Amino acid sequence: MSLGCYQTVLFPTEGKSDFSSWNPLKNSQLKGNKISGVKFSNFQVSQRRKCIPMKLKSLLSVDSAVEIEGKEGVNTGSKYDAIVIGSGIGGLVAATQLAVKGAKVLVLEKYVIPGGSSGYYQRDGYTFDVGSSVMFGFSDKGNLNLITQALAAVGREMEVIPDPTTVHFHLPNNLSVQVHREYSEFINELMSKFPHEKEGILKFYGECWKIFNALNSLQLKSLEEPIYLFGQFFQKPLECLTLAYYLPQNAGDIARKYVKDPDLLSFIDAECFIVSTVNALRTPMINAGMVLCDRHFGGINYPVGGVGGIAKSLAEGLIDQGSEILYKANVTNIIIDQGKAVGVKISDGREFFAQTIISNATRWDTFGKLLKAENLPKEEENFQKVYVKAPSFLSIHMGVKADVLPPDTDCHHFVLENDWTRLEEPYGSIFLSIPTVLDSSLAPKGRHILHIFTTSPLEDWEVSSGHIY
Ligand SMILES: Cc1cc2nc3c(=O)[nH]c(=O)nc-3n(C[C@H](O)[C@H](O)[C@H](O)COP(=O)(O)OP(=O)(O)OC[C@H]3O[C@@H](n4cnc5c(N)ncnc54)[C@H](O)[C@@H]3O)c2cc1C
Numbered sequence: 001m002s003l004g005c006y007q008t009v010l011f012p013t014e015g016k017s018d019f020s021s022w023n024p025l026k027n028s029q030l031k032g033n034k035i036s037g038v039k040f041s042n043f044q045v046s047q048r049r050k051c052i053p054m055k056l057k058s059l060l061s062v063d064s065a066v067e068i069e070g071k072e073g074v075n076t077g078s079k080y081d082a083i084v085i086g087s088g089i090g091g092l093v094a095a096t097q098l099a100v101k102g103a104k105v106l107v108l109e110k111y112v113i114p115g116g117s118s119g120y121y122q123r124d125g126y127t128f129d130v131g132s133s134v135m136f137g138f139s140d141k142g143n144l145n146l147i148t149q150a151l152a153a154v155g156r157e158m159e160v161i162p163d164p165t166t167v168h169f170h171l172p173n174n175l176s177v178q179v180h181r182e183y184s185e186f187i188n189e190l191m192s193k194f195p196h197e198k199e200g201i202l203k204f205y206g207e208c209w210k211i212f213n214a215l216n217s218l219q220l221k222s223l224e225e226p227i228y229l230f231g232q233f234f235q236k237p238l239e240c241l242t243l244a245y246y247l248p249q250n251a252g253d254i255a256r257k258y259v260k261d262p263d264l265l266s267f268i269d270a271e272c273f274i275v276s277t278v279n280a281l282r283t284p285m286i287n288a289g290m291v292l293c294d295r296h297f298g299g300i301n302y303p304v305g306g307v308g309g310i311a312k313s314l315a316e317g318l319i320d321q322g323s324e325i326l327y328k329a330n331v332t333n334i335i336i337d338q339g340k341a342v343g344v345k346i347s348d349g350r351e352f353f354a355q356t357i358i359s360n361a362t363r364w365d366t367f368g369k370l371l372k373a374e375n376l377p378k379e380e381e382n383f384q385k386v387y388v389k390a391p392s393f394l395s396i397h398m399g400v401k402a403d404v405l406p407p408d409t410d411c412h413h414f415v416l417e418n419d420w421t422r423l424e425e426p427y428g429s430i431f432l433s434i435p436t437v438l439d440s441s442l443a444p445k446g447r448h449i450l451h452i453f454t455t456s457p458l459e460d461w462e463v464s465s466g467h468i469y
Pocket of ligand 1: 085086087088089090091108109110111114115116117118130131132133134135136329330331332360361362365393395453
């Protein structure tokens with residue numbers, strides 16, 4: 001069982017005024033494709049009936065090769081160009097991007113393997129994804145395949161299995177919608193459920209494509225760096241103006257311009273909720289445009305062997321570049337000198353120093369625990385007054401006999417039973433991933449993996465000291 005924190009996923013095509021006739025995906029190839037950074041495999045769908053909880057062991061089986069490699073050569077005395085606290089995908093991408101440009105980087109990870117919420121663990125022949133399994137930005141197309149690009153930067157290529165259905169929604173009033181990889185198939189299915197809203201559906205998703213196309217035309221390095229953005233503006237003024245227009249808008253308001261059916265508006269809420277854990281009115285339109293189109297543009301692809309392979313590959317690539325990772329290194333303090341972060345201290349007392357300190361820990365851990373209160377930057381103080389934490393997840397990972405699942409079961413499901421108002425309530429909805437539908441190598445023969453998770457406030461799990469679940 002694990003609790004994790006889901007962060008808003010930002011993912012980002014050329015708008016056309018005639019949305020109805022436009023299918024940007026006609027030429028997408030799903031099978032047997034090899035590209036730089038990502039290699040496609042044929043996907044298999046297997047069949048499945050009765051649920052057997054797997055036997056639990058107290059010890060995790062981890063890839064010792066990753067651990068040992070990562071420990072070599074770390075020297076507290078050496079001065080690094082950069083230290084990265086945490087080896088989640090975010091930390092590893094930052095570290096590898098610096099390393100390939102010649103920087104000497106040290107990544108400090110408190111756990112025993114890399115990946116964080118996109119990590120993995122193994123038990124009794126099963127390889128479980130800790131969290132993430134719908135991988136956005138992991139295709140062979142466009143500018144927004146940021147995971148593919150990060151892997152390619154360190155010379156890594158992963159074999160992937162194209163997911164034919166990003167998610168299968170099971171919603172109130174018996175509404176069942178499959179988000180097919182092919183955009184036209186998805187849109188036609190949605191229009192068949194809401195025939196009176198055809199025009200509204202095409203217009204709403206059409207606006208999403210305008211955003212996606214604008215983002216996809218840029219070299220998306222930073223949305224926060226003014227000088228970089230200024231340079232981009234001169235190269236692509238129309239696209240930048242499109243993004244500036246949508247920047248202050250949310251998906252719910254735009255949906256309401258075109259759609260009246262309350263069930264369809266609730267469906268759009270569910271579309272946003274599964275990527276941002278908030279409804280459409282609270283989901284920035286830029287975010288909605290990215291994810292609701294990337295899944296059709298490049299498609300969702302599952303890495304053969306499990307999501308953990310992405311972090312492992314990045315970690316190996318980092319070491320190949322001459323940088324280092326130290327596991328079981330819990331950073332307890334960021335060391336400040338004259339108002340600047342210059343080093344870190346880990347729980348065993350060792351200190352490491354670098355010109356730049358990058359934190360991949362949560363924002364609240366970075367500013368609330370690793371830095372002393374008196375060092376809190378003013379911008380952060382202001383930010384803390386307005387931000388609201390996303391809910392945590394309660395996850396259950398289990399192995400089941402393959403025949404418990406009906407044939408042709410999709411890999412990813414979202415279930416909200418009976419009542420739309422429960423969407424954002426804790427425990428109100430269920431996410432289900434069955435990655436073995438795509439990659440049977442993750443489980444022993446004749447078995448499937450179920451990863452079931454729901455939103456759950458962390459406070460529900462706070463217990464007096466000494467109590468262990
Ligand atoms: C159940 C679940 C399902 C999800 N499903 C999806 C999905 O399908 N698609 C999707 O796109 N996203 C999904 N997400 C979200 C996605 O997994 C995360 O947004 C992403 O993995 C976060 O990466 P990160 O690098 O920012 O942080 P993290 O993965 O949180 O990594 C932070 C790392 O820093 C380490 N660390 C923290 N503090 C310290 C310290 N003091 N010292 C040393 N190390 C430290 C942690 O151990 C961890 O390894 C899911 C998340 C969860 C929990």
